Amino acid sequence: MRNQSKDRKRKDPGGAFKPSQREREFSExxxxxxxxxxxxxxxxxxxxxxxxxxxxxxxxxxxxxxx
Amino acid sequence: xxxxxxxxxxxxxxAIYVDGLLDDKLLSRLTPLILRLxxxxxxxxxxxxxxxxxxNTSIMHSILxxxxxxxxxxxxPCRLITVATTKAASAAADLLSSGDYAIAFPGCSLLxxxxxxxxxxxxxxxxxAERTSLLAHILRLTNDAFAMELxxxxxxxxxxxxxxxxxxxxxxxxxxxxKVLSDLDCFMEVVSEKLSFKATKVxxxxxxxxxxxxxxxxxxxxxxxPDRRKNPVKVxxxxxxxxxxxxxxxxxxxxxxxxxxxxxxxxxxxxFLIAEYLESQQSERIxxxxxxxxxxxxxxxxxxxxxxxxxxxxxxxxxxxxxxxxLQPLWSFFVALCHAxxxxxxxxxxxxxxxxxxIDEVMSDTSLLTERWFEEWREDPPPAPKDTDEEGKVKAxxxxxxxxxxx
Numbered sequence: 001m002r003n004q005s006k007d008r009k010r011k012d013p014g015g016a017f018k019p020s021q022r023e024r025e026f027s028e029x030x031x032x033x034x035x036x037x038x039x040x041x042x043x044x045x046x047x048x049x050x051x052x053x054x055x056x057x058x059x060x061x062x063x064x065x066x067x
Numbered sequence: 068x069x070x071x072x073x074x075x076x077x078x079x080x081x082a083i084y085v086d087g088l089l090d091d092k093l094l095s096r097l098t099p100l101i102l103r104l105x106x107x108x109x110x111x112x113x114x115x116x117x118x119x120x121x122x123n124t125s126i127m128h129s130i131l132x133x134x135x136x137x138x139x140x141x142x143x144p145c146r147l148i149t150v151a152t153t154k155a156a157s158a159a160a161d162l163l164s165s166g167d168y169a170i171a172f173p174g175c176s177l178l179x180x181x182x183x184x185x186x187x188x189x190x191x192x193x194x195x196a197e198r199t200s201l202l203a204h205i206l207r208l209t210n211d212a213f214a215m216e217l218x219x220x221x222x223x224x225x226x227x228x229x230x231x232x233x234x235x236x237x238x239x240x241x242x243x244x245x246k247v248l249s250d251l252d253c254f255m256e257v258v259s260e261k262l263s264f265k266a267t268k269v270x271x272x273x274x275x276x277x278x279x280x281x282x283x284x285x286x287x288x289x290x291x292x293p294d295r296r297k298n299p300v301k302v303x304x305x306x307x308x309x310x311x312x313x314x315x316x317x318x319x320x321x322x323x324x325x326x327x328x329x330x331x332x333x334x335x336x337x338x339f340l341i342a343e344y345l346e347s348q349q350s351e352r353i354x355x356x357x358x359x360x361x362x363x364x365x366x367x368x369x370x371x372x373x374x375x376x377x378x379x380x381x382x383x384x385x386x387x388x389x390x391x392x393x394l395q396p397l398w399s400f401f402v403a404l405c406h407a408x409x410x411x412x413x414x415x416x417x418x419x420x421x422x423x424x425x426i427d428e429v430m431s432d433t434s435l436l437t438e439r440w441f442e443e444w445r446e447d448p449p450p451a452p453k454d455t456d457e458e459g460k461v462k463a464x465x466x467x468x469x470x471x472x473x474x
Contacts (some may be wrong), residue, residue, distance in 0.1 A: 039233075044440075048436075
């Protein structure tokens with residue numbers, strides 16, 4: 001069965017939507033990128049693509065995935 | 068730099084493989100595997116969909132429920148990463164989109180459509196006019212429920228596509244100097260250019276559906292604001308009356324038009340359309356998204372204005388008030404799109420699914436911004452400080468030591 005009791009806890013008695021832990025982590029990640037790049041997401045995308053190319057050019061395998 | 072995050076990376080060592088029809092046989096095969104993975108730890112589970120034509124939606128839901136099981140400590144369910152490699156159709160495509168992070172391989176074929184209920188047909192035999200009408204009603208309700216479920220599962224992706232496309236809106240406006248284009252118009256234009264021919268059809272259907280909201284709502288609001296304390300049946304009756312008036316007025320120039328010949332079907336469609344629109348308007352989730360990505364939707368001046376507010380909750384309230392008008396039309400359009408996906412057969416490519424918010428990532432396509440990038444991105448570490456002598460010259464041997472010693 002789905003963990004319904006937990007789902008229920010996520011909503012206050014008024015029924016307002018409450019973000020989960022993962023959603024909060026995601027908000028923090030968005031905030032981190034915003035602090036560095038502001039609204040210029042194209043610059044963010046360029047930097048990430050450059051980092052990915054660097055990994056490919058060096059012939060490096062995918063780095064180990066951390067917890 | 069990017070630091071790989073387990074929540075976004077498929078892991079074949081903690082995976083199940085969905086291949087072929089979604090039926091009892093598949094459920095029996097996957098159940099022990101899922102239970103074992105659940106018992107091992109609470110790390111993400113990857114569901115690879117290899118080549119599936121879909122199948123029974125209740126089997127798909129059983130698999131999903133099992134994947135999202137908690138444990139005796141009431142732990143958070145394991146995160147689900149879904150990956151489609153070759154083909155995911157019907158219920159298998161729904162399974163793909165249900166992933167907390169959904170990836171499709173380039174060239175993968177995806178098929179979304181409404182609910183089919185062949186299982187009900189024998190129970191309704193012989194098919195009389197009443198029973199056919201009942202079947203249509205069941206299908207409509209099931210499709211509506213599926214559409215709203217799809218909204219919840221995929222809203223974040225769609226909001227993201229919108230925000231990432233915003234820098235291109237000025238280009239779209241520059242290309243159409245004689246038109247007054249809203250942000251949503253610009254977004255539709257950006258997405259339309261990215262879609263395949265088949266995906267364009269469903270996108271247009273969603274646009275038509277969305278375009279119908281406006282005159283219908285205008286007609287409803289002229290009849291006065293519905294009193295929520297009223298009996299819901301009375302509220303519905305007022306809506307139906309307003310739609311009847313609207314249809315009659317709209318079809319005045321059409322002498323052959325009657326309620327009997329198609330008009331009544333349209334009335335029913337409009338009634339459900341208005342219900343879905345009003346439901347999406349009252350969503351608490353849209354307020355949440357205003358807070359998360361609000362800063363990307365506003366101008367520098369608007370953000371500076373909000374930054375002046377010192378009280379945190381007042382600040383959030385101000386952000387939501389400012390951003391909601393930007394996001395609300397997008398939200399309503401997205402609801403229309405999820406409903407349009409439940410009509411007919413919609414064959415999509417992996418890239419289509421990305422732009423329509425049905426998946427998060429197209430494997431190895433680095434041109435498409437993903438949520439993963441946000442979570443994995445970290446500032447590059449500052450360059451190692453140079454060790455200098457009294458005259459400011461770098462000590463060569465020590466520098467070499469330091470660079471090799473530092474990560």
